[in-house]
Amino acid sequence: MANRVYFNAVFGGLGGLIGWMLFGILGDRAAPAERVLAELALGGALIGGSIGYFLAGSDALRDRSALRFFRTGTYGLLLGAVGGALGMVLGDVVHHRLIEWRGTGRPGDAMTLAGAMLARGLGWVWLGVAVGLAEGFASRSLGKSSYGALGGALGGFVGGAIFGLAAEAARGHEARGPLWGALGLVILGAMIGSLAALVQAAFEPASLRVLRGWQEGREYPLPRANNVLGRDEHADVALFRDMRVEKRHAAIRRDGPRFILENRDAAAGQTRVNGEPITGSRDLRDGDRIELGGVLLRFQLRTARAARSPG
Secondary structure (H helix, E strand, C coil), X not given: CHHHHHHHHHHHHHHHHHHHHHHHHHCCCCCCHHHHHHHHHHHHHHHHHHHHHHHHCHHHHHCCCHHXXXXXXXXXXXXXXXXXXXXXXXXXXXXHHHHHHHCCCCCCCHHHHHHHHHHHHHHHHHHHHHHHHHHHHHHCCHHHHHHHHHHHHHHHHHHHHHHHHHHHHHCCCCCCHHHHHHHHHHHHHHHHHHHHHHHHHHHCCXXXXXXXXXXXXXXXXXXXXXXXXXXXXXXXXXXXXXXXCCCCCEEEEEECCEEEEEECCCCCCCEEECCEECCCEEECCCCCEEEECCEEEEEEEHHHHHHHCCC
């Protein structure tokens, strides 16, 4: 889990930085008043699309699968752009309404800072929701979509509040404005990515941890009713580089509280659970060791993992 949170934070921060760079190139910060909302929407779409692209494709990047990265990243790009445009415009509108309600305020004033943080946080919630949904849509998982949206919303609010703080810190300091803006967007992307991963990990029903083979130490969630394991680019658990692993080697199917391993296209002896060859199907228990070709995986139930945790 810790690895996924870390990588999501890195990829989200990278997306925020690239979005800031794109807005600097394609946007017009000195646009006339009648075009301000359009420029804000453009900036939000560039930032949101960039963050969404890298976060939705983060798992594929870790698997070094270019095809999956472009496919899943497209969901993040499209939904992130919509959420980012909405978030940027909404945050600006709420911010100005708060200023009108209590007066202009001075830069650094506590109430001014609080208002800016609240407004930006509420605005960027929508980007977090969109990015979280995109990850679930890319993996065709309703559970991952809902948990991702919840975690993304939390990350969007916290990251947006920090972005608002950075924006206020830059007021009246034109030379430092770009630096603060870049920092705020990097933090925004990192918060959306890390909190989305945390919430998903907290609610995922089960996972597989790679003990030996490609991506050793990697943990794959099992959020779908039917999770395919193999070398196929579209597999839910992508196990590349071992030619003894078939493209659609096996599947783990969820039936209520039960998780059932099904041998698909593998030859006899190439699918084992705790050393026992599996030619048909078998119920899995927490801690079971699954061998697919030369890859060794450990099956982990969330409820059992929580019970083992101290306290």
